[in-house]
Amino acid sequence: MPSLRPVLLVCAALVAALLGLAAPAAHARPDQAMTFEAPRDLLDPERREAALAELDALGVTSLRVILRWRDVAPNGDSSTRPAFDATDPNAYGWGQYDALLAAAQARGWSVILTISSPVPKWATSAKRDSVTRPSPAEFRRFTTAVGRRYGDQISTWSMWNEPNLPQFLRPQISRGKPVGPTLYRELYLAGRAGLLDAGQTGDRILFGETAPKGSTNRLAPLDFIRRALCLDAKYRKRASCARLETEGVAHHAYTTRQGPSFVPANKDDVTIKVVSRLSSALDKAARAGAITPDLPLYLTEFGIQSVPDTLFGVSLLQQNEFRAISERIAADNPRVVAFSQYLLRDDDATGENSYGGFETGLRFANGKAKPALxxxxxxxxxxxxxxxxxxxxxxVRPARGVTTVDLEVSTGDGFRLLRRLTTDQRGTFRLTSAGGGNRRWRLRWSAPDGTVYTSPAVRAYAG
Structure with a gap:
C-alpha cells in the first residue's frame, strides 16, 4: 500500500496556507541560546541577587562574563612581577567572580567565560600599560589557574575581548604593518594550551570575539581573522602555519543608528545584517585548511543604543524594534548558536550629553524600565x-516549552485579537498576515502564575 505521508504533508501545507501560517524556517536552529551580560549588576554584591531574579523572570538561562586578568592577579598595577606560582588558583584574588559563577551554577545556567585584558603590567613586554604585547607564556599560566578554579563550572571559554581594538590589545599596527592578529593568535594558542593543561579537554574554546568594524587604527574583523589564521586576502594559507584548533568563532555584530538593516561598505566589516559574511569567510578558511569546517558562530555581545545618548542612540521605540529584528536575523541563521543582550542597565553618564559607555540596557542607568524590557x-x-x-x-522567552500567546493587531483604533498561537518548544512562532495601512502588532501572554505580560507595539520593517 502506498505511503500516505506525502498526501498528509500536502494537506498540512494547504491548511497552513489557508490559515496564513508560515512554516517554521527549515534552517533555523532550535537550540540557539540567548546569553546575557550585565557586569554592573551581576558583579555588584548588593545588586546581584535582584538582577539574577529579574533575568530569571525574563527567561534568561545563560550568561557571558568577562574575566579581567589584571583585576584578579597579584600586584596587577605593578611593573614588577611578584614571586608566585602563576598556575596556582589560590595565588589570585577572584573577588566577585567566585560568587557570580557559583550563583549561575546554582541556577543551572550556562556561562561563556571570556578571559581578557587588561593584563598585569608585569605580564607585558615593556611593563608600561595593561594591553601592549601581553606575554603568551604568562597568559598560559594564568589560563591554567582559571581552568583549575572554574573548570567544573564552565564548559565554554573565549579568548580575549575584541582583540582587533587597540583599547584591548596593542599594537594593532606597527610601522605600517598589522601586528595585532599575530599577537592575538599567540595569545589564543597560549590560552588554549593553559586550559588544556588544567584538564579542560572536552570544553569549547572560542576564537575571535571581534568587534564589528575597522578604522584607521584597527583592522576590520574579517581582515583581522584572516591574518590571525595565516591567510592572505584571497584566503591562501601560509604553508608554515598549522591549522588552528577551535570549537567556534565569537563575534560582536553591533550595528549603527541605522539599525539592523545597515550594510557596511567595507566588505570586511560584519554587522548583524551581514553575519553571512563571517560564515562565508570561515568556509573559505576551512577550505584552505586553516580551521575545521562548519564552525558555529557565537554572537557574544550585542545591543541597541537608545536615548539619552544623542550621538549613537535611537528612540526607545526603535531600540525595542531593532533589537527584536536583530534577534530574528540571528535566529534564522543556521550557524549562529548563541545571540546576546549586553546590559541590563545603561552605563552611568559622566556629564551632560556625555555618554562614553553603552546605553544598550533594558533599563536606564537609574533603573527605570525602557520599553525594551x-x-x-x-x-x-x-x-x-x-x-x-x-x-x-x-x-515567548520565559516559556520553558510550548505555550500559547495572543497576537494582537491595531490599525489605529485600538488593539484587537488577531490570533491565538501555539509556539514551538523554544517558545517561538511564525505567522504571515495582512500588511499595509498603519498596522501595528503586539503580544499578550499569561504566565503560569497568572501574570499577564504585554509587549510594546511594533511596526513592519522592510526586510
Missing part, C-alpha cells in the same frame, strides 16, 4: 514581504 520578554518582529503581506516572528 517588556520587549525582551516577548520579542516580536514584523517584516514586509514583496506581496504586500507581513511575516511575523515572535518569541
Amino acid at each position: 517588556a520587549g525582551f520578554r516577548l520579542p516580536l518582529a514584523a517584516r514586509k514581504r514583496t506581496d504586500g503581506r507581513v511575516s511575523l516572528w515572535g518569541l
Whole structure:
C-alpha cells in the first residue's frame, strides 16, 4: 500500500496556507541560546541577587562574563612581577567572580567565560600599560589557574575581548604593518594550551570575539581573522602555519543608528545584517585548511543604543524594534548558536550629553524600565514581504516549552485579537498576515502564575 505521508504533508501545507501560517524556517536552529551580560549588576554584591531574579523572570538561562586578568592577579598595577606560582588558583584574588559563577551554577545556567585584558603590567613586554604585547607564556599560566578554579563550572571559554581594538590589545599596527592578529593568535594558542593543561579537554574554546568594524587604527574583523589564521586576502594559507584548533568563532555584530538593516561598505566589516559574511569567510578558511569546517558562530555581545545618548542612540521605540529584528536575523541563521543582550542597565553618564559607555540596557542607568524590557520578554518582529503581506516572528522567552500567546493587531483604533498561537518548544512562532495601512502588532501572554505580560507595539520593517 502506498505511503500516505506525502498526501498528509500536502494537506498540512494547504491548511497552513489557508490559515496564513508560515512554516517554521527549515534552517533555523532550535537550540540557539540567548546569553546575557550585565557586569554592573551581576558583579555588584548588593545588586546581584535582584538582577539574577529579574533575568530569571525574563527567561534568561545563560550568561557571558568577562574575566579581567589584571583585576584578579597579584600586584596587577605593578611593573614588577611578584614571586608566585602563576598556575596556582589560590595565588589570585577572584573577588566577585567566585560568587557570580557559583550563583549561575546554582541556577543551572550556562556561562561563556571570556578571559581578557587588561593584563598585569608585569605580564607585558615593556611593563608600561595593561594591553601592549601581553606575554603568551604568562597568559598560559594564568589560563591554567582559571581552568583549575572554574573548570567544573564552565564548559565554554573565549579568548580575549575584541582583540582587533587597540583599547584591548596593542599594537594593532606597527610601522605600517598589522601586528595585532599575530599577537592575538599567540595569545589564543597560549590560552588554549593553559586550559588544556588544567584538564579542560572536552570544553569549547572560542576564537575571535571581534568587534564589528575597522578604522584607521584597527583592522576590520574579517581582515583581522584572516591574518590571525595565516591567510592572505584571497584566503591562501601560509604553508608554515598549522591549522588552528577551535570549537567556534565569537563575534560582536553591533550595528549603527541605522539599525539592523545597515550594510557596511567595507566588505570586511560584519554587522548583524551581514553575519553571512563571517560564515562565508570561515568556509573559505576551512577550505584552505586553516580551521575545521562548519564552525558555529557565537554572537557574544550585542545591543541597541537608545536615548539619552544623542550621538549613537535611537528612540526607545526603535531600540525595542531593532533589537527584536536583530534577534530574528540571528535566529534564522543556521550557524549562529548563541545571540546576546549586553546590559541590563545603561552605563552611568559622566556629564551632560556625555555618554562614553553603552546605553544598550533594558533599563536606564537609574533603573527605570525602557520599553525594551517588556520587549525582551516577548520579542516580536514584523517584516514586509514583496506581496504586500507581513511575516511575523515572535518569541515567548520565559516559556520553558510550548505555550500559547495572543497576537494582537491595531490599525489605529485600538488593539484587537488577531490570533491565538501555539509556539514551538523554544517558545517561538511564525505567522504571515495582512500588511499595509498603519498596522501595528503586539503580544499578550499569561504566565503560569497568572501574570499577564504585554509587549510594546511594533511596526513592519522592510526586510
